[in-house]
Structure formats: structure tokens, C-alpha cells
Amino acid sequence: MTLKSRLFACAAVLGLFGCQAPHNQLTEQEQAEGWELLFDGETLSGWRDYNGEGLTGPWVVEEGQIKAEGHGSDESGYIVTDKQYENFVLTWDWKISPGGNSGMLYHVVENPKFKVPYVTGPEYQLIDNEGFEQPLEEWQKCGADYAMYLPEKSKLHINPAGEWNTSKIVFDNGHVEYWMNGEKTIEFEAWSDDWFERRNSGKWENMPEYGLARKGVLCLQDHGYPSWFRNIKIKELPKKTETVDLFNGTDLEGWEAYGNEKWFVEDGLLVCENGPEKGYGYLATTSYFDDFDLSVEFKQEANGNSGVFIRSFIEPVAKVNGWQVEVAPHGHGTGGIYESYGRGWLIQIPEEKEDHLIVGDWNTLRIKVVGNDVQTWLNGHEMVQLNDEKIGKGQGRIALQIHDGGGIRVLWKNLKVTRL
Numbered sequence: 001m002t003l004k005s006r007l008f009a010c011a012a013v014l015g016l017f018g019c020q021a022p023h024n025q026l027t028e029q030e031q032a033e034g035w036e037l038l039f040d041g042e043t044l045s046g047w048r049d050y051n052g053e054g055l056t057g058p059w060v061v062e063e064g065q066i067k068a069e070g071h072g073s074d075e076s077g078y079i080v081t082d083k084q085y086e087n088f089v090l091t092w093d094w095k096i097s098p099g100g101n102s103g104m105l106y107h108v109v110e111n112p113k114f115k116v117p118y119v120t121g122p123e124y125q126l127i128d129n130e131g132f133e134q135p136l137e138e139w140q141k142c143g144a145d146y147a148m149y150l151p152e153k154s155k156l157h158i159n160p161a162g163e164w165n166t167s168k169i170v171f172d173n174g175h176v177e178y179w180m181n182g183e184k185t186i187e188f189e190a191w192s193d194d195w196f197e198r199r200n201s202g203k204w205e206n207m208p209e210y211g212l213a214r215k216g217v218l219c220l221q222d223h224g225y226p227s228w229f230r231n232i233k234i235k236e237l238p239k240k241t242e243t244v245d246l247f248n249g250t251d252l253e254g255w256e257a258y259g260n261e262k263w264f265v266e267d268g269l270l271v272c273e274n275g276p277e278k279g280y281g282y283l284a285t286t287s288y289f290d291d292f293d294l295s296v297e298f299k300q301e302a303n304g305n306s307g308v309f310i311r312s313f314i315e316p317v318a319k320v321n322g323w324q325v326e327v328a329p330h331g332h333g334t335g336g337i338y339e340s341y342g343r344g345w346l347i348q349i350p351e352e353k354e355d356h357l358i359v360g361d362w363n364t365l366r367i368k369v370v371g372n373d374v375q376t377w378l379n380g381h382e383m384v385q386l387n388d389e390k391i392g393k394g395q396g397r398i399a400l401q402i403h404d405g406g407g408i409r410v411l412w413k414n415l416k417v418t419r420l
Contacts, residue, residue, distance in 0.1 A: 023064055023093075023230050030233065038081060038218070038232040039066055050078035050117050050219060051110050058222050066229040068102060072222030078117050079220050080108060086215035087237035090169045093230045098161040099131040100225035103146065106169060107216035109209065109395050113315055117219045119207045122148065124169055124178055126227065128161040139202075143167075143180050147203040148195070148211075151178065151185035166231075173240045191287065208256070208314040212288050213395055239419075246285060246398070246415035258282040258318035261402045270400075270412040272306065278406035282320050284312070284399035291420040294367045294398065299411040300359070304329050305403035306410045309340070310369055311394035320399055323391055325367050325376055327410070330359050335376045335383030339390075347384045356381045362413075370420055 021027070024041030038046060041064040048055050058071035059079050071077065085106065096102055108121030123146040129136060138144070142158055143151040158180060159165050168179035171190075178186035189195060190211065204210040220229060246254060249268045257263045261281025262273045272283065290311060298306070305328050312322025323346070324338045334357050336348040356378045357363060366377040372392030376383045398417065402408055 026233065033235060035233050035235045038234055039230065041230070044079070046082050047079045047220075048082060050080050050108070051112060051114075055079065059220075062228075064230060066220070066232075068220065068222035068225075068227045068229075070097070070100075070222065070224055070226040073224055075116060077222030077224075078105075079222075080110070080117070080217040081219075082217075084215045084217055085234060085236060087172050087239055088169075089235045089237065090171075090218070090233070091166065092232040093164050093166050094126055095159075095164045095228050096126055096128055096161050097226040098128060099133055100126075100128050100161060100227055101132065101223040102126040102225065102227040103221040103223070104167070104169070105219035105221065106171065107211070107213045108219045109213045109216050109313075111313070111321075113313070113321060114209070117221075118146075118210075120209050120211070120213055121216055121219060122146070122211050123221075124167060126167075129158070131161055143178065143185055145176075145178060145186055145188070148198050149178075149186050149188050151180065155180075155183040156185050157181050157183060172237050196286065206316065208316065209396075212286065212397070214288050215290065215395070241419055243416060243418045244287075246417055247412065249413075252283070254286055255283050256286055256314075258284060258314055258320070263400075268413070270415070271409070272400060272402045272412070273409040274402060274404075274406045279404045280318075281402040282309070282314075282318065282399050284309075284314060284320070284397045286397075288396055289369075289398050289417060289419065290395055291370045292368070292398075292417050293420060294369075294415070294417040295364060296366075296415045297362050297364050297413050298327055299362045300327075300329065301409040301411065303405070303408045304410050305332070305405070305408055307338070307401040307403075308365065308367060309397070309399035309401060310367060310374070311391065311396040312340075312399050313396040320401070322394065322396055322399070323374075324401060325365070325374075327365065330354060330357050334363075335365070335378045337374060337376070337384060337386055346388060347386045349383045353378075353381065353383055356383070 026037050058069040060067050103123045103126050105117050105121040105123045108117040125144045125146045127142045129141050139147045170177040174190045176188050247270050259281035260277050261275045263283045307324040307327045309322045309324050312320050326333045326336045328334050333348050337346045368375045372387045374386045
């Protein structure tokens with residue numbers, strides 16, 4: 001019998017027998033609306049270990065349900081989707097064992113430097129509030145945006161352990177909603193002042209990349225207790241293109257400094273210079289920019305050894321991992337691309353292009369990053385083009401660098417970026 005026939009037959013006898021639509025299938029209307037089924041009811045196709053190539057457990061398919069067998073821990077037992085998602089509506093059914101603990105995470109960034117998914121991805125908490133063996137803080141309870149936002153209690157209706165619940169996450173260009181059993185329980189704006197205040201003052205204050213990613217894989221958690229999932233469906237929402245002024249000319253709002261070098265505003269200009277330690281320093285955006293077109297003006301005073309990092313993340317305490325578009329004194333490759341760990345120079349500019357750098361005056365650097373492709377221009381002259389799969393897989397911030405060695409001072413202005 002076809003899906004259409006089954007649904008028709010189901011509707012015909014609904015009043016007599018309470019017939020229920022089949023699980024782990026999309027209706028014709030859902031298909032027309034662009035929904036995607038993330039679990040086919042029979043296999044774990046499309047899912048794999050976090051930071052892995054395949055699936056090693058502790059997850060199985062049992063009676064049309066994804067089952068976490070309960071062998072995971074804080075350090076292990078996570079599975080993720082093969083595909084990344086940015087803006088979406090996600091719905092799923094779940095039930096949990098008595099005393100159980102699990103979760104649905106999203107915008108999870110995979111990288112060997114991130115040992116567990118929750119250091120980057122927010123979590124819709126799933127837990128047995130009544131039967132959990134230890135006392136729970138409010139921010140740890142079921143339905144919470146874990147360690148960030150609490151559900152409205154009057155609208156939170158959770159069926160007990162062993163019974164099915166339906167949850168929903170809406171993430172629409174930073175506007176976030178959590179739903180439980182048909183009721184909206186949480187609503188907030190990601191990356192707002194309130195969001196950053198919560199992020200920087202609680203559990204995540206020493207996890208600098210938490211919640212910053214604008215896209216990532218979805219993740220299910222086996223936290224040492226059996227749990228079950230079915231009817232996992234997602235509909236992607238469109239991304240808004242926007243142009244952002246990264247520097248307001250007044251203060252360092254929207255930026256975070258790492259290291260002990262100096263970053264300050266003087267006469268409407270962003271200034272970086274070495275401090276007493278004469279070490280490396282970084283000023284990183286508090287937002288991720290994955291595909292973008294950036295324009296920035298710089299002027300080198302004294303030694304101008306600096307750079308612009310792309311798709312980069314912070315490794316505590318003050319190490320930046322990513323790729324740098326070089327900003328350097330004449331003869332040292334401004335506009336070339338360097339990897340800060342591993343491979344070193346990926347592409348250097350031809351020697352004849354060194355004279356495109358204006359010494360002692362303002363220069364305009366443009367950087368365009370789309371997928372695997374990076375292009376750079378200096379004062380309107382194309383400097384390099386690079387196609388690199390490793391960069392294509394990267395996610396992260398834009399960051400300015402000051403080199404070690406002392407005697408460095410660089411001025412910056414008109415930092416504008418368009419998300420693509």
C-alpha cells in the first residue's frame with residue numbers, strides 16, 4: 001500500500017479506532033513544504049560519531065526508534081548528522097528512561113580541538129527531572145536551553161519517563177524558540193547583549209567558542225541512560241544576507257582581545273601595538289563569519305607585522321587556530337595566506353605584487369571567502385586565489401593579529417563585512 005493510501009485509510013477510520021499516522025515518514029504536505037526526514041525508521045544512515053567517519057555506538061535502531069543504549073558518558077556517546085544546518089525548524093519525538101539524561105544539540109562544530117560537542121553547540125536539555133539521582137539546578141532541567149535560558153513553567157508540560165514527548169526548535173537568523181508538546185516555552189535572541197551576558201557569566205565563561213557558530217551538525221547525546229527518538233524532521237529556513245560594520249569608531253564592542261598586547265581606540269581608529277611582553281596578540285569578533293566579503297583599511301606605523309585571520313577559533317587561553325591573510329612590511333607578502341598551525345604558507349604573492357603595498361599610508365585589503373575559495377585584493381589589485389578543502393571545512397571568527405617581537409603599531413578603520 002502506498003503512503004497516500006495508508007493515510008487515506010487512516011483518516012477514514014480515525015473516528016472509530018483513533019488511527020495514528022505512520023511514524024518516521026513525511027506526509028505529502030510536509031514534502032511539499034520542504035521538510036527532510038533525518039531518521040528513516042530502519043537504519044542510522046545519515047548519522048555518525050561526533051568527530052568521526054563512521055558509527056561505533058552506543059546507538060541502535062529498535063522497533064522504529066533510535067535508541068541510545070546508555071553506555072555513553074560526558075566524554076563519549078554522541079552521534080551527529082552528516083549534514084550541517086544553519087536556520088531551521090526541527091521537530092522530534094523522544095522518551096527517556098527513569099532517572100535518564102540526554103539532549104539535542106545544534107550548531108555543533110566538529111574539530112579535533114573540540115573534544116565534546118557541547119563546548120560549541122547549544123543544547124535542548126532532555127532529562128527526568130523527578131527521577132534523576134542528583135539535585136538539579138533550574139538551568140539543568142528538562143526543556144531548558146542548557147545553562148542559558150529557562151522554560152516558562154506555566155507552559156511546560158512534560159510526560160513522565162517512559163512516555164513520549166514532542167519537542168521543537170526554531171532557529172531563524174538568531175531568533176530562537178523552544179517548544180514542548182505543542183507549547184512555546186522559551187524565546188530569545190541569540191548573540192544579543194542578554195545572550196552574551198549569560199554566556200560570559202556562567203558555565204560557558206571559559207569556553208570561548210560556545211554558541212558562536214551560525215551553522216553546524218545536529219547531535220544526540222547518550223549520557224549514560226537509555227533514551228529513544230523517532231519522527232526526527234527538519235525544514236531549512238532561508239539565510240539573510242547582511243552587511244556589518246565590525247568597528248564602530250568608538251570602542252571595541254563586538255570584539256574580544258586575547259593575549260596581553262594592546263588594542264584600543266584613538267581618534268576614531270582601531271590601534272594595535274605591542275605591550276611590555278612583546279608577544280602575539282589577537283582581537284577577534286564575537287561572531288562567526290563563514291562565507292563573507294570583507295573590506296578593511298590599514299596603515300602600518302613602525303613595523304607593521306600583523307594579519308587578518310579568517311574562519312578561526314580561540315583555543316584557551318589565547319591561541320588562535322585558523323588561516324591568516326598576511327599584513328606585513330614591504331617585501332613580506334601582504335595578501336598571501338598562511339595557516340597558523342600545520343602547513344605554514346599556503347600561497348604567497350608574486351614578488352612583482354609587493355609594490356601594491358603603500359608604505360606609510362592607508363591601504364585597503366579585501367578578502368572574499370566562499371566555500372573552499374579564498375581571494376584577496378590589495379588596493380584594488382588581486383593578490384592571490386586559493387582553493388583549499390581544509391579551509392572549506394573551517395568555521396569561525398574574523399580576527400586581527402599583532403606579531404611578536406616588539407615595535408609594532410598598526411592602525412585600522414572601515415572594517416565592513418557582508419555575509420554571503
